[in-house]
Amino acid sequence: MPNQLSVKQASVKYGRQTVVDEVSFELQRGVIGCLLGPSGCGKTSLLRAIAGFEPLAKGKILLHGRCVSRPGETLAPEKRRVGMVFQDFALYPHLNIEDNIAFGLRGQGQAQRRERVNSLLGLVGLSGTQKKYPHQLSGGQQQRVALVRAMAPQPDILLLDEPFSGLDVELREQLAREVRDILKREEVTAILVTHDQLEAFALADNIGVLSEGRLRQWDSAYSLYHRPSDRFVANFIGQGAMIPGVVTQDSEVQTLLGKIHGEFVNQPAVGEPVEILIRPDDVIHEDESNFQLRIVDKVFQGAEYLYTLALEDGTELLCLVQSHHDHAVGEMIGIRLFLDHVVAFPRLTKS
Amino acid sequence: MIPFAAFDNALDDWMRVQFGWSTGLLLSGTLVALIFAYLVRFLAVSLQTVEAGLGKIRPTMDEVALSMGVGSREIIHRVHMPMLKGSLMTALLLVFVDVLKELPATLILRPFNYNTLAVRAYELASDERLADASYASLAIVSVGILPVILLSRSITRSRRAKPT
Secondary structure (H helix, E strand, O other): OOOOEEEEEEEEEEOOEEEEEEEEEEEOOOOEEEEEOOOOOOHHHHHHHHHOOOOOOEEEEEEOOEEEEEOOEEOOHHHOOEEEEOOOOOOOOOOOHHHHHHHHOOOOOHHHHHHHHHHHHHHOOOOOOOOOOHHHOOHHHHHHHHHHHHHOOOOOEEEEEOOOOOOOHHHHHHHHHHHHHHHHHOOOOEEEEEOOHHHHHHHOOEEEEEEOOEEEEEEOHHHHHHOOOOHHHHHHOOOOEEEEEEEEEOOEEEEOOEEEEOEEOOOOOOOOEEEEEEOHHHEEEOOOOOEEEEEEEEEEOOOEEEEEEEOOOOOEEEEEEEOOOOOOOOOEEEEEEOOOEEOEEEOOOOO | OHHHHHHHHHHHHHHHHHHOOOOOOOOOOOHHHHHHHHHHHHHHHHHHHHHHHHHOOOHHHHHHHHHOOOOHHHHHHHHHHHHHHHHHHHHHHHHHHHHHHOOHHHHHHOOOOOOOHHHHHHHHHHOOOHHHHHHHHHHHHHHHHHHHHHHHHHHHHHHHHOOO
16 A cells, blocks of 8 residues: 655755755655644745645655656645645634535535534534634634544645644643544544644654754654654754763763663764763652752752753753752752663764 | 827827828726726725735635635635625725715816716805705715715624624
8 A cells, every 4th residue: 555645855945945855754544744843944845845835846745656746747736635724724704614614525415515514523522513603613613623624525634734823832732632533533644734842742643853954853752752863853852961971882871970871872983972862851869879969940840840950060961850859959969860772972072 | 197198199190190080089088087087096995995805815715725626716706705795895885985076086087068976066066056066965975974884884793793
């Protein structure tokens, strides 16, 4: 069976500026992918290229095994069978909810159409709103209507362009989980574009991190966090600190916090000066530890405190501790490192 | 006016030389000049209204429709026209009422024996035939009140529809 979506070395250019640079990835049927990156990284341009709104300068895009985009040849969006959900929902204010959802349904009888609309509305828990108008619904409800409207014509792929940015934060995560359930139940293949990693983690199976038009890593959320392939991904996903060290032998690094053992994600040469990525959850608070560090800053996060600790050489380390352990800034606390995977990058020469 | 007059004279000269037949003042002596003047004068009024209507149609609305397999021609009559209908009608009404009571440009540019209500009211009033002038004046006032009624009605309707 062909992949639902294949993007092969796709590049998008605006004038002479390359905004998407040879990006390749694939999505199987029913999988939810995510393009994650800071604003201006080219994620939206790539999504628009998949939808058919932007031509490709290089490479090609295959939908369901059919080539829909290649340089000089772009199949019109209305012939692609894609569904789109935008940040502003783009519901038609002059149509009621039923007509909005049925907008893209064609070649069916009225009764059939109504039935499809009813079942879709039931899916998102909005039965009974058929005759209402978009402005009578709340933001979250409008978002759901926009989602099922895009799903109504049963597109090959659903494209979500920052679909939750227009909503408040609490609603966002709840809705992201809901949307994931719906997409999974209906076995919809989808791509989400966002700059919010929590949203990406909540919704997507596979996440691609983009920066400056290039795809840095295409992986699961867990791997992005624990096995980042480069510094950009390591910094962009989650929090963390880099502490300097030297590789003493295979699977061992000497640092200011002692020797670290573990499975190396990327094997550096013995003797090479490196920097080790330490996530806040790699640092364990232990009073009797040999390593006592000074607290520079602390942030209360409810269940946990996020402490910023300073090493002798000034390097800062983040440490997540249960909030029962309430220490004041300036105090020394004992810590121990606990790493499954060691992520080491060649040390940058400070200039 | 100068280009209009120049064109009229040139055409008239040429026709007279070629066919021995005078066309008269084809543009400046007819309604064309007047309509052109109205166009220039009231474009701003209608443009503002229509622009406000166009502003409500966001580009994403077109893109959503396209992605659902609805072609651009269909988008015009299923999305653009219904959404613009209100503001187009408002613009039409505003311009209609404005043209109805426009006086100075009409006085200068109208063809001979062509009277609008405003011109008629002005002529009769300047002849001190005030009673006769009143018919035209009242007609203008009663038509001019139309947009006020319609506007206030649509404002109350939109207030009721959108609880804040």
